[in-house]
Amino acid sequence: MKAKFIHQKWFAIVCTIVSVIAIWYVASIWMNANQLAKTYERKSQSWTVSQVVSESFSVKRPMLPPPHQVLQQWYKSVFDTKVSSKRSLVFHSMITLQSTLLGFGLGSVLGIAIAVGIVHNRTLELSFMPWVIASQTIPVLAIAPIIVVVLGAINLTGVVPKAIIAMYLSFFPVTIGMVKGLRSADKLHMELLQTYNASRTQLFWKLRWYSAQPYLFASLKIGIAASLVGAVVAELPTGAQGGLGSRLLSGSYYGQTVMIWATLLMAAILGSVLVNIVALFERILLRRRGAAL
């Protein structure tokens, strides 16, 4: 019985969460205590262990804020602040979400288009495919500030430059997945359709597109996470205009550690919600296709 209990998934997950939080608390006491000890020394005060522990939970600019401090700050800036306020994380999330979704949409369409082209045209495959792969060995994010500045010079500001960077990051997984998916059609089925004298368009819509769907969704899940990263990083050079990235940057400039952590928490929540939404669509689609789920 005991052996079975330990192999349960939920038990393992609960253990992980508990131990992550425990380690986090210990680490935050340890890291902040060093800081506190120095201030005590400077003021030549005496201190006790319990005093240090309790104070390290409420330092204003801690090295590592304990979980409850992060959660408080997160709660304060999500629920207790007006959405229109610049202190609200919802306000900044919406800005990031816009460019993430636009970039993800553009990236998916571009990725699918490239994949369709590559599957149907051998020259395109030989000439373009190596560059699609090479484009990802280039640290695309390095170009982010330039794209923002260049597009700003021709009066394109706001959501578009950021969406373009998000698109650049998200199109690649979609292309790779779709090329694989469009080619994954069963050979026998292809031959069957050819004996029916099916045209290339029919072959595409009736067989290829269908066989590519599972691959497409696997790639979309990677793509949407990548596109969020792109949107956040694209916000770094546009500082004042808002978004989770600019929040991180200003937190870094002003040493607002708790705010950085709260923003990071928000980004994590946003990321996993987005991935889970795509996964939900995937499940619905696969169920409609008759997969046993």
Place this chain on the structure above:
Amino acid sequence: MTHSIKTSVYSLLLLAQLYLCFFFSAGFYKNQQWLILLLPVAIFSAAKLMSTLTQLIDAKVVNSRYIKPLVPALFALVVLIFWQSMTKGFDVSKILLPAPSEIFVAFISNIPTLWADFKQTYMKAVLAGYFIGCVSGFVVASWAIKSRFLQNSLLPLGNFVSAIPIVGIAPIMVMWFGFDWQSKAAVVVVMTFFPMFINTLAGLKSVDPLHNDLMHTYAAKSTQRFVKNQFPQALPFIFNALKLNSTMALIGAIVAEFFGTPIVGMGFRISTEVGRMNMEMVWATILVAALAGSISYGALALLERAVLFWHPSVRSAQAK
């Protein structure tokens, strides 16, 4: 015969466009507008050349090994010609988009600065972070494979962490480890750990149970089973993670430099030169990053082919 005549005509047209965009004085499209008609002709010629080469490769007329790289090279040439003719022909401002030739000049004349940035970002931060991240990811995975409990607890954690934009931890790492390369290496460690961990675990799990049973009948110890069966079988997955991480590491290090750095480094160079509107230098830094990224990716791919010569995935690629 007509075939080769056509090919040489196309090549000549392409070379003419090349000559035009590199040796005519700037703004040639503005001065002589009919010249712009030559650009589609050049692109069409290049497309024709590429499709001719593709046919040659598919018909196996010549050793495809030597002419295959020519196709993507031609493609890149067309992109460069297009870029060069548009920026030079319309005399586009350098701030908006410098021409490839200008970027190249900036690259050549700033090699000492670019080299110092490369040393700071790549040789120090990226290599150290990449090494620590990949090794620890591998070690933890090979330890977790033995325990169902560890897998159940670490895999969801890994999936959750991979949904976080990890570059976001850069400001925290800068706060903890200071402005120098150590904080960038720390970001790289965090970014590379989980892909390595997840891939290694998947690879170690992919081992055919029959093979393990066979090893068991040979009375192999668990270390022997790991070294002789599980590890080699997991290598394709591990190489996938290594290749993926090689680009992630560079991205992480450069982005982390936006959050504070000593006055050297590729991320620093990009952000300051953007501020000074010195765009050729920015693009030259990107060129360095692109070269570094492609070379490390290519080196890993070569290593993979050398180490995994026996694996079906490599052998089937060679058979083609």
